[in-house]
Amino acid sequence: MMQETLNEAISLSRKRLLQHPLYTSIKNTEHLQAFMQSHVYAVWDFMSLLKALQQQLTCTTLPWQPVGNTQLRYLINEIVLAEETDQDADGDRMSHYEMYLDAMQAAGIDTKDVEQQINSWASIGKVLAITKTDQLSAHVSQFLATTFEVIQRGKSHEIAAAFTYGREDLIPEMFTEIIGGLEKSEVSIDLSKIKYYFDRHIELDGDEHGPMAHKMVALLCGDDEKKWNEATTVSKQALESRYKLFTGILEELA
DSSP states (O other): OHHHHHHHHHHHHHHHHHTOGGGGTOOSHHHHHHHHHHHHHHHHHHHHHHHHHHHHHSOOSSSOOOOSOHHHHHHHHHHHHHHHHEEOTTSOEEOHHHHHHHHHHHTTOOOHHHHHHHHTOOSHHHHHHHTTSSSSOHHHHHHHHHHHHHHHHTOHHHHHHHHIIIIITTHHHHHHHHHHHHHTSOOOSOOHHHHHHHHHHHHHIIIIIHHHHHHHHHHHHTTOHHHHHHHHHHHHHHHHHHHHHHHHHHHHHO
């Protein structure tokens, strides 16, 4: 019942995001490159949400001890397996972040600078400090700040809500819209790698990870109304932050 209340509370924000004009505004190769150069930060911060949940719900220190709910351990570890060591179109094992970098390179983007930048962010505090400077575009900074403030608070139900309703629940429909826009565009490069990335997420998140993530939120919130309210607030923030990210990218295309 409380999960239904959450879904109702975020429905307008979710609908608005899925109708964002960005999806039909990527008209050429330059537009796609601009999109990917901002969106890569969202791909990376997804991995940080994922690992924050794994740290909260399983034992990642030594000596090992059994931690928490066994069902939660299974759900997060199963999702991590695919997100961190999936197969690309050639059958090679890599994380979805690395798969996205490959797709960027196939789109003619030099990823050296962004990789060095992200590799230099050695702590949550470092990421949050960067978002308060002008080193990143404002739409990217606010997106990362929203994510890492949730991670920094360390409430597993909030992290799971951002992960579920701001990512896993949303991505299949969102990426379907992006692919639809690309298919009508005049992008002149080989789209096979970026389409594979999007298609893989549509498949995984729609069939497996989305339902598993919803179950994590339900287990973590239980019958605690306060936790459900906090999960709802975080979910709305995640959706609004994504809308601002896409609006910023859209403005760059003009």
